[in-house]
Amino acid sequence: MQSSDHSPPLRPETCAIHAGTSPDASSGAVAPPIVLSTTFERAADGGYPTGFFYSRAGNPNRTALEGCLAALENASDAAAFSSGSAVTAAVLQALSPGDHAVFPDEAYHGTGKLVRELAVPWGLKVSFCNMADLGALRRALRPNTRLVWIETPSNPMLRITDIAATAALARKTGAVLICDNTWPTPIFTRPLELGADLVMHSSSKYLGGHGDVLGGIVAVGQSPAGKNLFERIRTLQTTAGAVPSPFDCWLLHRGLRTLAVRVRAQTRSAALIARHLSAHSSVKKVFYPGLADHPGHEVAARQMQDFGAMLSFQVQGGREEALGVAARVRLFTRATSLGSVESLIEHRASIENYALNTPDDLLRVSVGLEHVDDLIADLDQALSVLSA
Numbered sequence: 463m464q465s466s467d468h469s470p471p472l473r474p475e476t477c478a479i480h481a482g483t484s485p486d487a488s489s490g491a492v493a494p495p496i497v498l499s500t501t502f503e504r505a506a507d508g509g510y511p512t513g514f515f516y517s518r519a520g521n522p523n524r525t526a527l528e529g530c531l532a533a534l535e536n537a538s539d540a541a542a543f544s545s546g547s548a549v550t551a552a553v554l555q556a557l558s559p560g561d562h563a564v565f566p567d568e569a570y571h572g573t574g575k576l577v578r579e580l581a582v583p584w585g586l587k588v589s590f591c592n593m594a595d596l597g598a599l600r601r602a603l604r605p606n607t608r609l610v611w612i613e614t615p616s617n618p619m620l621r622i623t624d625i626a627a628t629a630a631l632a633r634k635t636g637a638v639l640i641c642d643n644t645w646p647t648p649i650f651t652r653p654l655e656l657g658a659d660l661v662m663h664s665s666s667k668y669l670g671g672h673g674d675v676l677g678g679i680v681a682v683g684q685s686p687a688g689k690n691l692f693e694r695i696r697t698l699q700t701t702a703g704a705v706p707s708p709f710d711c712w713l714l715h716r717g718l719r720t721l722a723v724r725v726r727a728q729t730r731s732a733a734l735i736a737r738h739l740s741a742h743s744s745v746k747k748v749f750y751p752g753l754a755d756h757p758g759h760e761v762a763a764r765q766m767q768d769f770g771a772m773l774s775f776q777v778q779g780g781r782e783e784a785l786g787v788a789a790r791v792r793l794f795t796r797a798t799s800l801g802s803v804e805s806l807i808e809h810r811a812s813i814e815n816y817a818l819n820t821p822d823d824l825l826r827v828s829v830g831l832e833h834v835d836d837l838i839a840d841l842d843q844a845l846s847v848l849s850a
């Protein structure tokens with residue numbers, strides 16, 4: 463089921479439950495069965511009656527996941543990979559050596575690492591710029607720019623990129639715009655509707671939502687340039703084979719069904735935590751696009767239905783004080799990653815190889831589904847030492 467089959471289009475909550483799935487025809491099972499078979503029977507005439515023939519090329523659980531995410535992103539098609547980074551690698555490989563691409567100077571650190579360590583030696587020409595500054599992007603674009611990569615809000619400083627304005631600039635240059643939509647999820651931002659050609663996710667985060675499965679997915683809108691690149695990405699998926707297992711697809715598809723309620727509840731808590739920390743004497747600065755004094759607040763309010771459940775804050779003091787707060791929390795788990803049911807806290811500067819600007823006194827928080835009062839009390843006891 464694709465949203466385009468319906469008029470008017472179904473709302474995200476409904477797509478998440480119904481898109482990509484229907485009761486199993488052979489058993490009547492309502493929850494989809496997991497199809498582990500690597501191969502599929504051909505008909506007597508040599509045809510493939512179900513469309514499946516070998517599970518690297520296609521599998522019912524993967525097709526269901528891709529259909530569901532495509533409906534949520536209002537996309538024409540989607541391709542699931544074994545991780546978000548496998549998506550990034552496939553998008554870069556879909557370009558040609560000598561092509562030029564522009565990346566954000568602040569984004570998920572693995573994206574920058576992949577670009578610098580793998581794509582550049584392979585022959586991709588790259589520039590990095592502050593994607594919150596349209597002038598900086600305009601100066602970075604070249605006649606042979608094929609791709610512009612954005613991530614909004616950015617990691618870990620929550621800078622906001624204006625997706626529609628960036629899409630207009632990219633289109634004028636003839637470049638494809640891809641948006642890493644891992645943080646806002648399609649519940650809060652649908653980049654394809656704002657003019658992006660492609661949208662990608664690390665589904666290891668909110669889409670899976672329980673911190674127990676890795677995955678990545680890329681979806682394409684209606685633009686010919688986007689579809690053209692997507693065709694090469696699809697070939698890389700099925701031919702190079704960085705595909706998720708049927709069980710991983712099943713878990714991710716199950717996660718999508720509760721995505722809307724999870725991210726809305728997490729975001730309600732994140733907004734309260736952001737406001738609480740902003741008024742805290744042991745906190746220097748809070749980075750959350752929902753705060754009116756955030757420099758990207760107006761753009762975020764325009765392109766996001768809500769501001770998401772990720773935030774960062776600088777503590778009074780420096781590196782030692784920040785690490786101390788992370789050491790004292792009891793409910794927040796000190797761990798990387800985000801988007802799961804449990805709240806996580808992380809000192810990003812000590813794990814990012816390529817972060818040039820991440821302050822040493824900064825902690826990043828992924829707000830989970832615990833009661834917000836418990837989370838605030840936990841942060842308060844961890845911060846109280848600083849103001850003592």
Ligand SMILES: *Cc1c(COP(=O)(O)O)cnc(C)c1O
Binds near residue numbers: 572676677
């Ligand atoms: C985690 C993450 C990735 C990488 O995804 P993996 O599934 O870990 O490979 C890419 N972009 C963002 C914004 C992320 O948070």
